[in-house]
Amino acid sequence: xxxxxxxxxxxxxxxxxxxxxxxxxxxxxxxxxxxxxxxxxxxxxxxxxxxxxxxxxxxxxxxxxxxxxxxxxxxxxxxxxxxxxxxxxxxxxxxxxxxxxxxxxxxxxxxxxxxxxxxxxxxxxxxxxxxxxxxxxxxxxxxxxxxxxxxxxxxxxxxxxxxxxxxxxxxxxxxxxxxxxxxxxxxxxxxxxxxxxxxxxxxxxxxxxxxxxxxxxxxxxxxxxxxxxxxxxxxxxxxxxxxxxxxxxxxxxxxxxxxxxxxxxxxxxxxxxxxxxxxxxxxxxxxxxxxxxxxxxxxxxxxxxxxxxxxxxxxxxxxxxxxxxxxxxxxxxxxxxxxxxxxxxxxxxxxxxxxxxxxxxxxxxxxxxxxxxxxxxxxxxxxxxx
Amino acid sequence: xxxxxxxxxxxxxxxxxxxxxxxxxxxxxxxxxxxxxxxxxxxxxxxxxxxxxxxxxxxxxxxxxxxxxxxxxxxxxxxxxxxxxxxxxxxxxxxxxxxxxxxxxxxxxxxxxxxxxxxxxxxxxxxxxxxxxxxxxxxxxxxxxxxxxxxxxxxxxxxxxxxxxxxxxxxxxxxxxxxxxxxxxxxxxxxxxxxxxxxxxxxxxxxxxxxxxxxxxxxxxxxx
Ligand SMILES: Nc1ncnc2c1ncn2[C@@H]1O[C@H](COP(=O)(O)OP(=O)(O)OP(=O)(O)O)[C@@H](O)[C@H]1O
Ligand SMILES: [Mg+2]
Numbered sequence: 016x017x018x019x020x021x022x023x024x025x026x027x028x029x030x031x032x033x034x035x036x037x038x039x040x041x042x043x044x045x046x047x048x049x050x051x052x053x054x055x056x057x058x059x060x061x062x063x064x065x066x067x068x069x070x071x072x073x074x075x076x077x078x079x080x081x082x083x084x085x086x087x088x089x090x091x092x093x094x095x096x097x098x099x100x101x102x103x104x105x106x107x108x109x110x111x112x113x114x115x116x117x118x119x120x121x122x123x124x125x126x127x128x129x130x131x132x133x134x135x136x137x138x139x140x141x142x143x144x145x146x147x148x149x150x151x152x153x154x155x156x157x158x159x160x161x162x163x164x165x166x167x168x169x170x171x172x173x174x175x176x177x178x179x180x181x182x183x184x185x186x187x188x189x190x191x192x193x194x195x196x197x198x199x200x201x202x203x204x205x206x207x208x209x210x211x212x213x214x215x216x217x218x219x220x221x222x223x224x225x226x227x228x229x230x231x232x233x234x235x236x237x238x239x240x241x242x243x244x245x246x247x248x249x250x251x252x253x254x255x256x257x258x259x260x261x262x263x264x265x266x267x268x269x270x271x272x273x274x275x276x277x278x279x280x281x282x283x284x285x286x287x288x289x290x291x292x293x294x295x296x297x298x299x300x301x302x303x304x305x306x307x308x309x310x311x312x313x314x315x316x317x318x319x320x321x322x323x324x325x326x327x328x329x330x331x332x333x334x335x336x337x338x339x340x341x342x343x344x345x346x347x348x349x350x351x352x353x354x355x356x357x358x359x360x361x362x363x364x365x366x367x368x369x370x371x372x373x374x375x376x377x378x379x380x381x382x383x384x385x386x387x388x389x390x391x392x393x394x395x396x397x398x399x400x401x
Numbered sequence: 402x403x404x405x406x407x408x409x410x411x412x413x414x415x416x417x418x419x420x421x422x423x424x425x426x427x428x429x430x431x432x433x434x435x436x437x438x439x440x441x442x443x444x445x446x447x448x449x450x451x452x453x454x455x456x457x458x459x460x461x462x463x464x465x466x467x468x469x470x471x472x473x474x475x476x477x478x479x480x481x482x483x484x485x486x487x488x489x490x491x492x493x494x495x496x497x498x499x500x501x502x503x504x505x506x507x508x509x510x511x512x513x514x515x516x517x518x519x520x521x522x523x524x525x526x527x528x529x530x531x532x533x534x535x536x537x538x539x540x541x542x543x544x545x546x547x548x549x550x551x552x553x554x555x556x557x558x559x560x561x562x563x564x565x566x567x568x569x570x571x572x573x574x575x576x577x578x579x580x581x582x583x584x585x586x587x588x589x590x591x592x593x594x595x596x597x598x599x600x601x602x603x604x605x606x607x608x609x610x611x612x613x614x615x616x617x618x619x620x621x622x623x624x625x
Contacts, residue, residue: 310492
């Protein structure tokens with residue numbers, strides 16, 4: 016008990032210094048958690064992809080399109096239950112680039128069955144299918160712009176000229192939090208008709224095919240079969256799982272991700288130095304108090320307990336304050352980045368990880384001052400008087 | 402006649418700094434009887450503190466034997482020595498060496514934390530020790546709220562609380578004004594006469610030395 020009391024009193028000796036150290040630790044933990052959470056959100060988005068879905072795209076780049084004629088050929092292959100197709104529309108709402116969200120024309124009708132994670136009320140689904148110019152939007156998107164069913168949504172596209180009006184007929188919700196609710200979908204046929212009016216040559220082009228297979232185990236085999244089918248065509252294909260496709264999409268971020276990981280651990284290194292510095296200063300100022308304790312018969316493990324306890328207490332408090340601040344930081348981030356990420360939240364794992372790291376920092380930061388204090392002889396310690 | 406409290410046989414102490422040897426004490430022989438009040442005097446740098454530290458078991462001699470309260474200190478392990486100190490020796494320093502974040506009460510209680518005494522027993526001991534030094538009404542004060550003389554009295558209470566056989570004081574009045582110094586000396590005399598403590602006090606002050614029963618002079622590492 017007395018050890019705890021002395022630890023607390025020691026911690027409160029230089030209130031400002033301790034407070035600044037705790038704040039430094041807390042901010043570092045916030046940075047660590049924000050980075051970790053961002054990385055996890057990316058990963059969750061990848062993991063949310065279905066293992067039953069393959070994406071077939073142009074072998075050279077997903078910016079090139081494929082002929083609609085591939086649809087029938089792919090559909091006839093064994094092991095495949097349904098095929099759909101989609102394009103990247105690249106539209107802007109209300110002519111404001113800040114209003115960015117993803118839109119896709121997609122078809123044919125049964126494509127909605129390939130995406131069981133998009134939950135749409137049956138009645139709305141029927142309304143959507145019954146109207147050529149209808150569209151479906153995610154709940155978050157609808158909330159963001161305050162849309163209601165029946166609203167006309169006007170898009171302009173950087174790719175396809177003119178104004179594009181869609182009637183909101185259905186709103187989908189994600190089956191689980193990882194599903195993005197920021198998407199907008201409309202009928203591919205309607206899209207293709209309008210494209211044909213702009214330029215005959217542009218029509219009949221599909222951005223990519225979505226292939227639903229019966230058994231995820233067949234993914235590699237079916238992919239190879241699809242690609243073999245178009246091996247000798249002018250537009251060769253590349254088929255991969257949806258997950259691999261999404262991962263490839265953000266592959267450009269690979270180095271950024273690696274950099275972020277490194278930074279998050281460098282931050283931990285920095286707080287280790289901050290706390291170690293605090294502890295070394297504290298122990299040095301008290302050299303002769305420790306000499307007195309030893310004179311009275313206190314042993315090295317008492318010294319260890321006092322210094323380790325103090326370092327550990329500061330680290331834990333810093334960790335907890337950091338976790339609390341992170342909650343606010345990440346809630347803010349979730350709102351600010353709602354258009355890009357389906358859902359951002361701190362995983363329990365990240366919190367536990369942060370607290371464990373704080374504990375480790377607490378331990379490591381105390382080792383050098385503990386070693387020095389124990390090594391200093393009583394006689395030298397007592398001589399070291401103000 | 403009983404065993405002497407302190408017996409120092411042919412003790413030398415050499416400090417090593419880098420490759421240089423600094424001889425501090427040479428061939429010291431000293432016997433201090435139980436119940437004595439000895440003043441150790443001598444010029445600065447003559448080795449008084451060093452000798453006191455050897456008797457206290459804070460340091461080990463380079464040669465010779467130091468036997469205190471029947472124990473040959475040189476033969477004890479580091480841990481054994483710590484244990485021995487906590488049971489047999491009370492310390493008083495020139496600069497009091499109180500822990501600033503602990504109250505007078507808690508400072509006095511400090512040595513008792515290493516004993517098996519219950520909280521209640523510790524309380525009784527601490528109260529008694531503070532009463533002896535006349536500070537029972539200052540128990541809750543922190544060192545910075547006390548005068549130098551009062552701080553030294555707290556330190557004396559701390560030295561006393563474990564009921565040690567020997568009390569070692571290194572210039573206990575060195576940092577005090579005349580009146581406070583006088584109070585401390587009266588207190589030490591009482592510890593010696595009333596509580597039968599053997600006291601060894603290093604001092605520069607001839608008036609302080611007068612309080613002692615025995616006076617020894619150390620010069621250039623040798624006892625006169
Ligand atoms: N740890 C040490 N390392 C090296 N030299 C030391 C050490 N401790 C003491 N000395 C030297 O030993 C000599 C005696 O020191 P000591 O402190 O015993 O003297 P003192 O008689 O107590 O002096 P003062 O009256 O100034 O307190 C001094 O020259 C001092 O420099
Ligand atoms: Mg001295």
